[in-house]
Amino acid sequence: MMTDREKWHFDLHGYVILRNVVSKSAVDHMVKRCEEWQALPDSELPIPLSTAGGYPPGENASRALINPEYVDSVYADLQLNDEIMRIVLSLTDNCPQHLQCALIQNTRHCTDGGLHNGAEGGLRNPANDYQAADGRVFATFINAGVSLVDVPAGAGFVCVPGSHKSHFAAPDDLTVDSGPPSVVNLPINAGDCVVFTELLRHGARRWTLDTPRRTVFCRYVTSYASWSPGNGPAEQHRGLLSDDLYELKEMASFRTRKKVVERLLARLASN
């Protein structure tokens, strides 16, 4: 599960970086599928793949494709990736729910992804909470961003380290382009992953390279959180999901140990 060093880092900063969570061949496959899908208008996307605007909303927002895990097995496997689930299981006390997968493409024409923290008014709430006690760290809304491209220093993901524990509103003049120590940029390589609590103030700098930035955001919550009405697997597309991923998407009480969690724990113990 999470090592002592990872817990220390996550508690202090609100994120951990995992290197090489996916193989080069899996990255190449996901990039190829991304190129195919991004070339299609919404009406031609394979169901239930759909477009959601990026952040912040607007004409030049990045294009986020929701539900790639329903239509491609490599994207599906990524949601159950051992390294990512090792962290997600620790952070949810073995009560995870897969909330959503978003494949986001940023081009140099997209606006930056302004600083935000997935919480109304920047406030902590039960659906987006962080706690540390008794040698454990606990988060109810987790984002695992897997990069499909090499991200150079100065570009891509930024965050305000430690802001998941802040009780004060961030200054208005703090932006994704502010520098350290308040705003820190995390350049990573293709196949690397940043796992962060959505309570962490984060965003992305404007992309400046000719080839697009492509990132798979795998989002998880605690199994007993109802993030929005209709939370859970899309029943009409049940046949497109493995039993494990279907169960991972289901809501469950905090007393329920999902079978998929038992299988993941056994697999992680034998690694």
Ligand SMILES: O=C(O)CCC(=O)C(=O)O
């Ligand atoms: O593009 C990024 O790295 C930031 C993504 C983001 O803000 C989010 O998924 O909430």
